[in-house]
Amino acid sequence: DVKVTQSSRYLVKRTGEKVFLECVQDMDHENMFWYRQDPGLGLRLIYFSYDVKMKEKGDIPEGYSVSREKKERFSLILESASTNQTSMYLCASSYERSTDTQYFGPGTRLTVL
Amino acid sequence: GDSVTQMEGPVTLSEEAFLTINCTYTATGYPSLFWYVQYPGEGLQLLLKATKADDKGSNKGFEATYRKETTSFHLEKGSVQVSDSAVYFCALSDRSGGSNYKLTFGKGTLLTVNP
Numbered sequence: 001d002v003k004v005t006q007s008s009r010y011l012v013k014r015t016g017e018k019v020f021l022e023c024v025q026d027m028d029h030e031n032m033f034w035y036r037q038d039p040g041l042g043l044r045l046i047y048f049s050y051d052v053k054m055k056e057k058g059d060i061p062e063g064y065s066v067s068r069e070k071k072e073r074f075s076l077i078l079e080s081a082s083t084n085q086t087s088m089y090l091c092a093s094s095y096e097r098s099t100d101t102q103y104f105g106p107g108t109r110l111t112v113l
Numbered sequence: 114g115d116s117v118t119q120m121e122g123p124v125t126l127s128e129e130a131f132l133t134i135n136c137t138y139t140a141t142g143y144p145s146l147f148w149y150v151q152y153p154g155e156g157l158q159l160l161l162k163a164t165k166a167d168d169k170g171s172n173k174g175f176e177a178t179y180r181k182e183t184t185s186f187h188l189e190k191g192s193v194q195v196s197d198s199a200v201y202f203c204a205l206s207d208r209s210g211g212s213n214y215k216l217t218f219g220k221g222t223l224l225t226v227n228p
Contacts, residue, residue: 004156040220041220042202042218042219042220042221043157043202043218043221045215045216048215058215090156090157092157101147101159101162102157102159102216103158103159104149104156104157104158105156106154106155106156107155107156
């Protein structure tokens with residue numbers, strides 16, 4: 001089975017802190033994604049990566065950056081956390097061009113105080 | 114751009130009732146269509162998918178048919194169980210554009226099934 005793991009299930013940070021969210025997948029997937037999930041808004045794509053060291057902006061990249069130094073790991077970085085970044089963050093991965101199915105991690109619920 | 118519109122929730126049903134969650138889409142090309150499910154406290158998991166017109170996806174008693182003429186992909190189940198209580202997301206992947214990796218999601222529909 002495909003496994004996507006995220007470093008924390010729950011995280012509490014203070015405004016202005018630098019926050020790292022880590023995601024690891026064990027199926028040698030080329031593509032990795034970061035979404036945020038908010039009530040009434042569904043899932044919105046923040047950034048995605050289709051190869052090591054490659055990244056593309058999604059629909060809401062402002063206030064975020066990403067890093068993909070190894071194929072299995074994709075990090076989301078909040079350079080200076082703000083209260084409007086309180087959300088559920090979901091990581092996903094997929095094969096390059098097979099069935100478009102994305103496999104999701106369990107999510108990190110981030111609270112910024 | 115691509116978009117997915119799905120039925121507003123929440124939906125509350127009794128066990129063994131019939132379920133329909135409507136989903137319509139707008140896409141520039143020839144999308145693949147998906148239903149994902151999110152159980153409480155978990156990430157999303159693929160429920161079913163269809164990759165071309167008239168395909169029917171099915172899994173765990175759920176079905177959805179890709180209707181190009183009505184741009185729809187409605188989710189149905191003949192008899193729901195309490196364990197089906199979850200949030201359901203309709204999504205599409207449009208392979209004709211430059212980014213064939215991306216999924217566009219609907220806002221989700223919360224289903225609660227009472228015993």
